[in-house]
Amino acid sequence: xxxxxxxxxxxxxxxxxxxxxxxxxxxxxxxxxxxxxxxxxxxxxxxxxxxxxxxxxxxxxxxxxxxxxxxxxxxxxxxxxxxxxxxxxxxxxxxxxxxxxxxxxxxxxxxxxxxxxxxxxxxxxxxxxxxxxxxxxxxxxxxxxxxxxxxxxxxxxxxxxxxxxxxxxxxxxxxxxxxxxxxxxxxxxxxxxxxxxxxxxxxxxxxxxxxxxxxxxxxxxxxxxxxxxxxxxxxxxxxxxxxxxxxxxxxxxxxxxxxxxxxxxxxxxxxxxxxxxxxxxxxxxxxxxxxxxxxxxxxxxxxxxxxxxxxxxxxxxxxxxxxxxxxxxxxxxxxxxxxxxxxxxxxxxxxxxxxxxxxxxxxxxxxxxxxxx
Amino acid sequence: xxxxxxxxxxxxxxxxxxxxxxxxxxxxxxxxxxxxxxxxxxxxxxxxxxxxxxxxxxxxxxxxxxxxxxxxxxxxxxxxxxxxxxxxxxxxxxxxxxxxxxxxxxxxxxxxxxxxxxxxxxxxxxxxxxxxxxxxxxxxxxxxxxxxxxxxxxxxxxxxxxxxxxxxxxxxxxxxxxxxxxxxxxxxxxxxxxxxxxxxxxxxxxxxxxxxxxxxxxxxxxxxxxxxxxxxxxxxxxxxxxxxxxxxxxxxxxxxxxxxxxxxxxxxxxxxxxxxxxxxxxxxxxxxxxxxxxxxxxxxxxxxxxxxxxxxxxxxxxxxxxxxxxxxxxxxxxxxxxxxxxxxxxxxxxxxxxxxxxxxxxxx
Numbered sequence: 215x216x217x218x219x220x221x222x223x224x225x226x227x228x229x230x231x232x233x234x235x236x237x238x239x240x241x242x243x244x245x246x247x248x249x250x251x252x253x254x255x256x257x258x259x260x261x262x263x264x265x266x267x268x269x270x271x272x273x274x275x276x277x278x279x280x281x282x283x284x285x286x287x288x289x290x291x292x293x294x295x296x297x298x299x300x301x302x303x304x305x306x307x308x309x310x311x312x313x314x315x316x317x318x319x320x321x322x323x324x325x326x327x328x329x330x331x332x333x334x335x336x337x338x339x340x341x342x343x344x345x346x347x348x349x350x351x352x353x354x355x356x357x358x359x360x361x362x363x364x365x366x367x368x369x370x371x372x373x374x375x376x377x378x379x380x381x382x383x384x385x386x387x388x389x390x391x392x393x394x395x396x397x398x399x400x401x402x403x404x405x406x407x408x409x410x411x412x413x414x415x416x417x418x419x420x421x422x423x424x425x426x427x428x429x430x431x432x433x434x435x436x437x438x439x440x441x442x443x444x445x446x447x448x449x450x451x452x453x454x455x456x457x458x459x460x461x462x463x464x465x466x467x468x469x470x471x472x473x474x475x476x477x478x479x480x481x482x483x484x485x486x487x488x489x490x491x492x493x494x495x496x497x498x499x500x501x502x503x504x505x506x507x508x509x510x511x512x513x514x515x516x517x518x519x520x521x522x523x524x525x526x527x528x529x530x531x532x533x534x535x536x537x538x539x540x541x542x543x544x545x546x547x548x549x550x551x552x553x554x555x556x557x558x559x560x561x562x563x564x565x566x567x568x569x570x571x572x573x574x575x576x577x578x579x580x581x582x583x584x585x586x587x
Numbered sequence: 588x589x590x591x592x593x594x595x596x597x598x599x600x601x602x603x604x605x606x607x608x609x610x611x612x613x614x615x616x617x618x619x620x621x622x623x624x625x626x627x628x629x630x631x632x633x634x635x636x637x638x639x640x641x642x643x644x645x646x647x648x649x650x651x652x653x654x655x656x657x658x659x660x661x662x663x664x665x666x667x668x669x670x671x672x673x674x675x676x677x678x679x680x681x682x683x684x685x686x687x688x689x690x691x692x693x694x695x696x697x698x699x700x701x702x703x704x705x706x707x708x709x710x711x712x713x714x715x716x717x718x719x720x721x722x723x724x725x726x727x728x729x730x731x732x733x734x735x736x737x738x739x740x741x742x743x744x745x746x747x748x749x750x751x752x753x754x755x756x757x758x759x760x761x762x763x764x765x766x767x768x769x770x771x772x773x774x775x776x777x778x779x780x781x782x783x784x785x786x787x788x789x790x791x792x793x794x795x796x797x798x799x800x801x802x803x804x805x806x807x808x809x810x811x812x813x814x815x816x817x818x819x820x821x822x823x824x825x826x827x828x829x830x831x832x833x834x835x836x837x838x839x840x841x842x843x844x845x846x847x848x849x850x851x852x853x854x855x856x857x858x859x860x861x862x863x864x865x866x867x868x869x870x871x872x873x874x875x876x877x878x879x880x881x882x883x884x885x886x887x888x889x890x891x892x893x894x895x896x897x898x899x900x901x902x903x904x905x906x907x908x909x910x911x912x913x914x915x916x917x918x919x920x921x922x923x924x925x926x927x928x929x930x931x932x933x934x935x936x937x938x939x940x941x942x943x944x945x946x947x948x949x950x951x
Contacts (some may be wrong), residue, residue, distance in 0.1 A: 232860070232861070232864070234859070234860065234861070234864040235863070235864070238863065238864060238865075238867040242870075242871055244647055245764055245871055245875075246871065246875060249875055249876075249879055250675060250875075250879060250881070252890055252891050252894055253879040253880060253885055253890055253894060254879070254885055255885060255886075255889055255890070256710055256885065256886070256890055257886070257889035258886045258888055259888040259889045260888045262886070303745060304733075304916050304918065304922070305918075305922045306908065306912070306922070309722045322737060322738060324895050325737065326740055327737065328738055328739070329738070329739045329740070329741050330738060330739070330740050330741070331740075331741050331742075331743065332740060332741070332742045332743065332745070332864065333742075333743045333744075333745060333747060334742065334744050335743065335745055336744040336747030336748065336754070337661050337746050337754065337755065337911045337915050337916060338755055338882065338911075339747060339750040339751070339752055339754060339755050340745070340755070340884070340885070340886055340887070341886045341888070342744055342750060343750055344886070345652075346744075349740075350740055353738070357737055358792055359740060360737055361737060373697060373699070374692055374693065374695065374697075374698070374731050375696070375697055375727045375731035376647065376697075376698050376699075376700050376723055376726055376727060376731065377697040377698060377699050377700065377723075378699075378700055378702060378719055378720050378723045379700065379701050379702070380701075380702045380703075380704055380716050380719065381701070381702070381703045381704065382706035382709075382712050382716075383673065383703055383704065383705055383706060383707075384673070384706055384707040384711065385703060385706040385707055385708075385709050385809050386706075388709035388712060388713060389709065390709050390710070392707075392709075393707055393708045393709060409866075410863070412867070413595065413862070413863050414863075414942075417862075417863070417871045420783075421783075436675045454773060474837075490781045497604075498600075499779070499864060500779070500862040500863065500866075501605070501772075501775045501779060502602060502604065503778065504607050504775070504862070504866050505605050505608055506604065506608065507610060509611075512612070512616070513615065516616070518617075521884070523620075523708060523710075523711055525631075525679075525711070526919060528758070531619075545676075548707060548830050549674075549707075552707040552814075553673065553707060555674050559674040559675055559911075584804075
């Protein structure tokens with residue numbers, strides 16, 4: 215016990231000796247959370263728009279007005295030649311063009327269903343898709359108004375239809391941060407507990423101080439505990455700070471039990487700390503350790519559903535995600551934060567996660583040899 | 588200088604594991620993004636609570652069944668305990684048909700159809716909502732008489748008609764991997780020499796500071812070009828990314844970007860004293876902005892002003908424009924003048940500051 219305490223004290227001294235290290239542990243995660251929390255959105259604004267109004271009528275101007283009165287589009291101006299449109303989009307000047315053909319209002323009034331053309335630059339697929347959706351929305355709004363105009367009103371008495379009424383549960387305002395921030399929290403605790411612990415152990419190897427520790431009478435489990443407990447502690451401190459900031463800045467709602475959240479996070483840390491030890495056994499330098507753990511982390515992240523919902527994946531990948539411990543904690547975090555799920559609904563995630571965690575941890579510990587090969 | 592380059596090269600070769608990761612990483616990421624970065628959701632689990640056993644409600648359910656979007660099943664519980672479906676993740680949406688659906692459909696102009704959507708993930712929620720409206724519009728066209736739109740909208744998507752995700756993530760991955768290798772790895776190797784004390788040994792040798800640096804980064808330039816070529820070849824062959832512009836132009840501008848990234852890495856190494864610090868700074872100063880503030884995946888236009896301002900100094904933003912421009916739009920050098928000039932300017936600034944600091948560090 216005494217020995218473990220000494221090692222822990224040494225680790226803390228070492229960690230807090232450099233100002234930079236404190237910045238790494240406490241400030242870096244906050245920056246990451248702020249950037250990710252604000253940056254991950256599929257909303258699109260200020261799409262650079264040019265309009266080719268070949269009808270130049272009262273009605274065509276009414277449509278164009280719909281595009282000018284929104285911050286989703288930045289109206290750049292009129293351009294009538296086809297070549298001009300092409301040059302503007304290819305040369306990154308505009309992202310979208312609307313072409314209203316000659317005779318549009320004439321055809322509209324005679325019920326000939328005239329055609330409006332929307333041209334969008336598909337290079338940025340996300341923006342293109344969203345911008346098209348907005349544009350179609352504005353045009354169909356115009357159509358509705360046009361149909362509802364007293365002169366045009368159809369006799370509604372004969373008409374019956376079904377009207378969709380949707381309720382968005384758990385996230386009425388469709389705020390992306392509510393969904394992303396709990397996921398980012400997982401990433402942050404993984405970085406601290408896996409990457410930093412691996413690099414910390416390897417650092418002793420690289421500097422040769424691990425050999426010095428080995429000739430001391432400290433036992434292997436004492437050494438490991440002494441190394442891991444500080445990181446465990448730091449991870450929880452960070453978790454608490456990050457959650458507090460998330461609530462303040464992103465007004466993240468926490469629906470579930472805080473106690474449950476910390477308890478299940480602790481179970482997940484078996485996986486990350488185990489991986490940290492494992493990485494330290496197969497690498498010789500901090501550069502390698504960082505690289506290998508980065509590789510493992512990117513892989514786990516991509517397969518965790520953080521950015522790419524697991525439901526969207528092809529079947530084979532979907533099945534592979536069941537092997538990924540991070541998949542479970544991602545669901546757990548988000549469900550506790552957003553839905554306030556209790557343990558009974560999370561058991562099917564907790565069990566496999568704990569199982570993987572223990573296996574990885576035991577494997578890592580067994581592989582860690584307290585001797586120089 | 589060449590001797591240092593050779594030493595650094597041997598150093599890299601001696602570590603086959605890292606080398607393997609450098610080459611395996613882009614391939615795995617390509618495969619993941621290529622097959623998984625599909626924003627469409629299919630087979631949304633939709634539970635149906637049908638209180639109205641009429642032909643009309645049957646038609647509505649069949650309309651949902653016939654859609655490729657939904658994987659539909661009947662739920663026998665009531666609306667009071669349907670939250671269980673969401674908590675157990677058995678359903679993403681619940682369709683509720685009231686007991687007077689058929690009656691109201693005959694009598695009233697508009698009959699509400701309630702759909703409860705699990706919008707915990709707002710993107711998925713919005714998509715599901717849109718799928719539902721498509722089904723209900725189809726239902727109305729078949730069974731109801733709702734006035735149709737008086738005009739038609741024809742959408743044309745240029746350069747990427749099928750909105751294939753590969754067209755935008757292959758350039759993004761190129762920007763990401765190049766900066767990762769150049770900035771992250773170089774900053775760490777240089778800091779490593781500092782931390783291990785070997786930098787001082789090199790310094791007492793008659794090699795000049797500039798030569799040390801150039802020697803150290805040369806092998807990484809080589810690796811970057813190889814990895815870049817690998818990503819492009821896979822992207823073109825497997826994912827059908829076009830190459831509409833000039834090879835020489837892309838090669839030259841990519842080299843420019845590599846030099847920018849190296850200068851950034853060098854700059855970081857002058858700030859950091861240990862490898863762990865270098866890694867953390869490199870992660871925050873390069874990877875994070877390259878992934879999230881360059882327009883790689885998420886559009887910049889709706890982000891807070893401060894992030895948009897920061898995005899102007901992210902080299903990847905300009906390189907992304909260059910790669911997308913050359914590959915997909917077939918841009919000429921003239922059309923890419925602006926991003927090129929900005930990258931050149933950035934590189935000069937970074938290099939001047941980094942060399943100053945590097946020499947300053949040596950003298951102290």
